[in-house]
Amino acid sequence: MFSDSFGRDITYLRVSVTDRCNFRCQYCMPEDGVDFEERQDLLTADEIEEVVGIFVDDGVRKVRLTGGEPLLRPDLPEIVDRLTDLEGLEHVAITTNGYLLGRKAEALADAGLDSLNVSLDSLDDEMFEELTRLGDLERVLDGIETARDHGLTDLKLNTVVVGGYNDHELEDLANFAIDRGLILRFIEFMPLGDQQLWDGPGGECVPANEIRSRLSERWTLESDSDTYGAGPARYMRLHGPNTPDEGHPLGIIGAVTECFCNDCNRMRITATGQVRACLADDHSLSVRAPLRTYSDTDERRRAIESVVQRALGQKDRSHDFDLEGSTVTDTTMSQIGG
Numbered sequence: 001m002f003s004d005s006f007g008r009d010i011t012y013l014r015v016s017v018t019d020r021c022n023f024r025c026q027y028c029m030p031e032d033g034v035d036f037e038e039r040q041d042l043l044t045a046d047e048i049e050e051v052v053g054i055f056v057d058d059g060v061r062k063v064r065l066t067g068g069e070p071l072l073r074p075d076l077p078e079i080v081d082r083l084t085d086l087e088g089l090e091h092v093a094i095t096t097n098g099y100l101l102g103r104k105a106e107a108l109a110d111a112g113l114d115s116l117n118v119s120l121d122s123l124d125d126e127m128f129e130e131l132t133r134l135g136d137l138e139r140v141l142d143g144i145e146t147a148r149d150h151g152l153t154d155l156k157l158n159t160v161v162v163g164g165y166n167d168h169e170l171e172d173l174a175n176f177a178i179d180r181g182l183i184l185r186f187i188e189f190m191p192l193g194d195q196q197l198w199d200g201p202g203g204e205c206v207p208a209n210e211i212r213s214r215l216s217e218r219w220t221l222e223s224d225s226d227t228y229g230a231g232p233a234r235y236m237r238l239h240g241p242n243t244p245d246e247g248h249p250l251g252i253i254g255a256v257t258e259c260f261c262n263d264c265n266r267m268r269i270t271a272t273g274q275v276r277a278c279l280a281d282d283h284s285l286s287v288r289a290p291l292r293t294y295s296d297t298d299e300r301r302r303a304i305e306s307v308v309q310r311a312l313g314q315k316d317r318s319h320d321f322d323l324e325g326s327t328v329t330d331t332t333m334s335q336i337g338g
């Protein structure tokens with residue numbers, strides 16, 4: 001079992017399959033993009049399968065494929081197919097901006113994908129375009145419906161709440177989710193990436209407490225200890241207008257103001273095979289090097305396990321995000337995988 005020096009077991013792995021993206025969300029990437037990695041430097045499907053297999057043998061039970069935009073990768077269904085065949089791995093999920101879902105949902109469903117999260121930051125065409133720069137709201141909404149039609153019904157929505165931009169839409173977004181029986185999670189905007197991201201005034205982090213307070217103007221909020229995922233979201237049930245008798249579940253990820261690090265169960269692998277122990281810490285170590293150095297399978301496994309153990313040894317007890325946005329990393333969220 002992979003565990004860190006604070007006794008936290010690693011059961012959840014986020015794997016970025018590409019650093020490229022067809023959107024340029026203002027909170028995630030600069031308008032001109034970043035220096036994208038060369039294709040030959042990305043882990044191949046074989047390499048992803050091998051590394052994830054090692055993590056699974058060492059305790060990982062859930063994998064999320066992310067990016068950049070994972071659906072840009074033509075072999076994504078094949079990667080999903082291979083991972084779902086790994087014995088011991090219980091859940092394979094993806095996080096996507098939804099733009100290509102209409103075209104790819106069927107292949108992903110056929111490959112055995114267990115669940116997906118779709119980012120949806122606004123229900124207003126103009127705001128959606130402003131925030132994502134290259135996004136198309138109608139296409140994303142159609143993609144969500146297509147995915148559900150193909151049986152991908154374990155589908156959650158993620159909204160990054162950006163003060164000064166979409167924070168007046170909390171109620172509309174919650175109603176949208178309630179109407180469709182979908183679970184929505186509001187995510188605090190995290191200050192990440194030491195780059196000029198915004199076209200205009202930078203977005204503000206709206207604290208989780210403030211999000212709850214705004215929702216409580218419309219619904220009664222019942223905190224709900226049942227969790228709907230392996231992640232850091234805290235769930236509650238909304239009761240009142242438009243909700244069923246048992247209430248409607250909604251999550252908030254208070255990444256900045258409600259530190260969830262005590263329960264951290266995760267590691268990340270970037271698209272080029274850098275193992276990253278914490279979202280907020282740029283230290284990383286390469287599993288691509290051993291993958292491409294050793295021809296003997298056992299030797300490769302030992303070298304990769306040793307890299308992961310060393311990365312885990314560097315894992316801090318918690319990140320140091322704060323509301324002033326003083327934490328910056330050299331990498332953007334798109335390069336890490338969210």
Ligand code: SAM
Nearest residue numbers: 028067068069095096097119158189190333338
């Ligand atoms: N492209 C896919 C997408 O947008 O869903 C997957 C990659 S994206 C980096 C993963 C998640 O990180 C998305 O839900 C996105 O909204 C979120 N994210 C990106 N930058 C963020 C930031 N600065 N603060 C909070 N969440 C962020």
Ligand code: SF4
Nearest residue numbers: 021023025028068097
């Ligand atoms: Fe692309 Fe996702 Fe980042 Fe938006 S949040 S730029 S869709 S990687």
